[in-house]
Amino acid sequence: MEHLKTVLKKQYIFIILLIFWAISMLISPFFRTVSTFSEIFIVAVPIVLIGFDLSVGSVASLSACLASVLLQHNQFLAIIIILTVGVVIGLINGIGVAKFKINPFIMTLGMMFIIDGVSSIIRPSPGGIIPDSLKNILLYRIGDFALTPFLIIIVTGLFGTYLLKKRALGRQIYAVGGDPKSAKMSGINVDKIKIIIFVLSSVFSAIAGIFIACRISSGNASAGASYLFDSFIVVFMGGTLVSGGVGEFSGTIAAALIIASLVNIIQFINISSWYHYIIKGVILVMVSGIQIYFLNKRRKLNE
Amino acid sequence: MNKEKLQQFCRNNLQVLVIFGGLLVVMAIGGIITPKFLAVNHIIDILYLNSILGILAIAQTLVILIGGIDMSLGSTYWLVIMLGAQFMKGEFLWGPMLICFLIGITIGFINGYCIAKLKIPFVVMTLAMMVIITGVLYVTTGGGGGGKSAEPLTQFSIQRILPIGDFRGIPVRMLIWILFTIGFSLILNHTTFGWKMRALGSNIKAGRFSGINIERVQIVTYTLSGFLAVSAGLLYLGQARTPYPIFQSGAGVGASITLNTIAAVVLGGTFFSGGNGGVGRTFLAVVFLSILYSVLNMIGLHEEWQVIFNGLIILLIVGSYSKMRSKT
Numbered sequence: 001m002e003h004l005k006t007v008l009k010k011q012y013i014f015i016i017l018l019i020f021w022a023i024s025m026l027i028s029p030f031f032r033t034v035s036t037f038s039e040i041f042i043v044a045v046p047i048v049l050i051g052f053d054l055s056v057g058s059v060a061s062l063s064a065c066l067a068s069v070l071l072q073h074n075q076f077l078a079i080i081i082i083l084t085v086g087v088v089i090g091l092i093n094g095i096g097v098a099k100f101k102i103n104p105f106i107m108t109l110g111m112m113f114i115i116d117g118v119s120s121i122i123r124p125s126p127g128g129i130i131p132d133s134l135k136n137i138l139l140y141r142i143g144d145f146a147l148t149p150f151l152i153i154i155v156t157g158l159f160g161t162y163l164l165k166k167r168a169l170g171r172q173i174y175a176v177g178g179d180p181k182s183a184k185m186s187g188i189n190v191d192k193i194k195i196i197i198f199v200l201s202s203v204f205s206a207i208a209g210i211f212i213a214c215r216i217s218s219g220n221a222s223a224g225a226s227y228l229f230d231s232f233i234v235v236f237m238g239g240t241l242v243s244g245g246v247g248e249f250s251g252t253i254a255a256a257l258i259i260a261s262l263v264n265i266i267q268f269i270n271i272s273s274w275y276h277y278i279i280k281g282v283i284l285v286m287v288s289g290i291q292i293y294f295l296n297k298r299r300k301l302n303e
Numbered sequence: 304m305n306k307e308k309l310q311q312f313c314r315n316n317l318q319v320l321v322i323f324g325g326l327l328v329v330m331a332i333g334g335i336i337t338p339k340f341l342a343v344n345h346i347i348d349i350l351y352l353n354s355i356l357g358i359l360a361i362a363q364t365l366v367i368l369i370g371g372i373d374m375s376l377g378s379t380y381w382l383v384i385m386l387g388a389q390f391m392k393g394e395f396l397w398g399p400m401l402i403c404f405l406i407g408i409t410i411g412f413i414n415g416y417c418i419a420k421l422k423i424p425f426v427v428m429t430l431a432m433m434v435i436i437t438g439v440l441y442v443t444t445g446g447g448g449g450g451k452s453a454e455p456l457t458q459f460s461i462q463r464i465l466p467i468g469d470f471r472g473i474p475v476r477m478l479i480w481i482l483f484t485i486g487f488s489l490i491l492n493h494t495t496f497g498w499k500m501r502a503l504g505s506n507i508k509a510g511r512f513s514g515i516n517i518e519r520v521q522i523v524t525y526t527l528s529g530f531l532a533v534s535a536g537l538l539y540l541g542q543a544r545t546p547y548p549i550f551q552s553g554a555g556v557g558a559s560i561t562l563n564t565i566a567a568v569v570l571g572g573t574f575f576s577g578g579n580g581g582v583g584r585t586f587l588a589v590v591f592l593s594i595l596y597s598v599l600n601m602i603g604l605h606e607e608w609q610v611i612f613n614g615l616i617i618l619l620i621v622g623s624y625s626k627m628r629s630k631t
Contacts, residue, residue: 096618101625105372105426106569106617113562113614120607229434229555232427277438277555284431285417292422 017254020261054108056205056231058115059089060224063209065119068128068219075134079210086206087199089115094195119221126220130213138214152211157253173197230259233284236291318572318620319584326591333598340601344471346594353593354480355535356563357586361483362531363564364573364585365524368491369503371418371425373528375432376564377557379410382440383536384546388450391540396453404533410436411529415522437555448548452540460541476538480586483531487582500524504580559610566613567592569620 063082070078089111096107140148164170175183176193184190205224212223237255259280266276333340350357359376366373383403390399414432417423440446463472491497499515511517540546549556571588573580596609 096622100622102618102621103625106574106621109562109565110614110617110621113566113617114611115614117607117609117611117614120610124607229430232430236427272442274438274441277434278442279438281431281433281435281438284427284434285423288423288427289417289421296422 014250014254017258017261020258054105054228055089055093055111055115056201057224057226057228058112058119059086059202059205060209060212060227061221062115062119062122062224063206064213064216064223065123065128065219065221067210067213068130069122071131071134071213072129075131082206082210083203086203090199090202091195093202094198097198098191098194116221123219123221126218126223128213128219130217130219135214135217138211153253153256157250160252161250169193169196229280229284230256233280233287234259236284236287318570319587322570322584322587322591326587326594329591329595329598333594333601336598336601340598344469347471347474347477349593349597350590351474351477353589353596354474354477355539356560356567356593357480357589358483358531358535358538359560360564360567360585360589361480361487361582362528362535363561363568364571364580364582365487365500365531366528367565367568367573368580369500369521369524371521371525372429372565373414373525374426374429374558374561375410375414375436376429376528376532377559377561378433378436378440378555379407379529379532379557380536380539380560381549381557382410382436383407383533384540384543385440385444385446385448385450385549387537387540388452388546389444391450391453391456393451394453396455399453400456400537403537404530407529407533407536408526409529411526411532412522414529415525418525419518419521433555433558433561436557440556446548448546451545452543456537456541457544458541460538476542479534479538483534484582484586491581496520496523562610563592563613566617569617572620574621 063086066082066085067078070081093104093107093111096102097104138148139146162170164173172183172188172193175186175188176190176197180190183193208227209224212227213219216223234255235252237251237258262279263276266279330341339345359380362376363373383406386406387399387403390402410432414429417428418425460476462475464475464478466472489497491500499520502509502513502515503517503520567588568574568580568585570592571580571584571586573584595612599605599609599612
């Protein structure tokens with residue numbers, strides 16, 4: 001019984017996801033089809049890949065723009081260039097935060113400005129060509145079932161969980177997130193960890209950008225912008241604490257699926273798609289409010 | 304002795320001196336490209352166009368001064384413009400204006416309440432507010448574009464006073480920007496509330512121990528930010544008469560102007576002052592940015608380049624400051 005309780009407590013986000021899907025199926029017959037579920041996985045891929053960093057949306061946009069310009073020439077080289085750009089941006093963010101002690105919020109905000117500007121110079125209006133061969137790989141379907149998006153989510157989830165739980169690096173990330181000072185005292189190279197986190201975040205965003213470009217079949221200077229906000233909600237909803245140091249990758253993935261389903265349901269019940277902005281905003285405030293409430297309660301208990 | 308004092312002064316006002324230097328350089332470049340650039344009327348025109356940014360930047364300064372940030376500033380501004388035009392329909396003035404002020408103040412109050420009482424992180428709260436307002440704006444007006452500003456409001460916001468000979472006069476809108484700057488500067492320096500805001504900015508814990516009602520200061524500041532967003536919105540509406548519909552691009556409506564206000568505040572030096580910055584410095588920063596953008600436009604570097612410059616300015620200033628601070 002105790003064990004069941006802890007499982008429930010830890011995996012509550014998956015239970016919410018299942019309840020959410022069940023209700024949706026009752027409301028809308030469309031929701032029961034495989035293609036809808038596939039659509040959800042396709043929408044969720046960019047959300048899963050993007051982490052907590054204000055420049056992520058812009059990196060995804062930039063990568064989508066680069067993809068639409070470069071992919072038609074040489075696919076292999078294009079992907080290498082895009083990933084390199086992702087690494088470089090992450091390095092700049094990381095070095096700024098770790099070595100120059102710039103507040104991460106301001107650092108990534110400044111990067112957001114610069115990258116957005118570069119994206120609109122590369123692609124002033126939406127367009128460009130994404131070769132079918134790459135689209136066929138990234139959006140590969142068997143019948144109605146979108147195989148690659150599904151696999152990407154599973155692999156990302158396993159990779160993230162493995163990295164955070166089984167590797168020393170993962171433990172160190174938790175330590176730095178929880179309390180940088182004690183982490184430093186215990187001999188962790190805090191600067192190095194910070195730089196690695198920013199590089200990872202930026203590279204994942206660049207991959208997400210390639211995926212977005214395939215999905216919308218073009219490049220667009222604001223293609224990734226809305227994912228910034230989605231990633232915020234998802235990370236909080238998935239149980240990663242605002243203050244850092246606590247968080248589960250699996251929770252993040254379940255939350256991403258919930259948000260992707262939400263967008264889908266709003267389309268089905270036939271109300272203006274602008275409502276999802278309102279709903280997402282309210283959800284974010286509620287989720288972080290509830291989290292902070294419990295956090296404070298726990299703190300008081302500890303005292 | 305005197306030399307030491309001078310050095311002390313320079314050190315304390317380094318940022319202001321740097322902006323002044325930058326302003327002179329940029330104006331010189333503008334003057335070399337076209338001598339007409341330096342004509343008083345032209346400079347006044349540039350400042351007239353940017354007085355909206357100036358008023359919004361005052362709001363951002365207040366919020367940043369108490370250690371927060373308001374990402375929903377630009378969206379509140381656009382919401383008021385679009386709803387105001389729809390309510391006014393070219394004839395009604397006072398009713399719609401009152402409604403607009405109520406909306407803006409309510410938005411600011413909700414921000415402040417959730418941040419102060421529910422302890423939601425300010426970035427999360429105001430970003431969520433930005434997205435909610437974006438949704439509301441499109442659901443209620445479909446992106447705006449309808450309606451028309453009331454004639455008295457239009458007359459008021461494009462009015463110029465004291466024209467002498469060739470000089471076309473000082474725009475009322477610019478005057479309001481200057482008045483707001485002076486007013487808030489007085490409040491920050493000479494009232495108890497202003498001192499409380501500064502105390503909060505320099506050290507939130509010390510502020511609490513010294514008996515300041517932090518929550519109230521936070522709520523009032525965010526509410527003031529909403530009030531200023533409405534003022535700026537109405538002044539813009541007057542000039543635009545019928546606003547163009549806006550197409551949502553980026554993270555939410557008004558994100559770009561919000562980012563411009565943050566650039567101005569960071570440039571002005573309020574971000575690191577620990578309660579020492581102020582609206583006067585931001586005023587200077589907005590003047591510098593307006594002239595800079597105008598010169599950039601002249602040499603053919605348009606909006607996207609201005610965005611890049613904003614980012615570079617923020618990173619350079621913050622980077623050098625943070626490096627200096629970590630050394631001492």
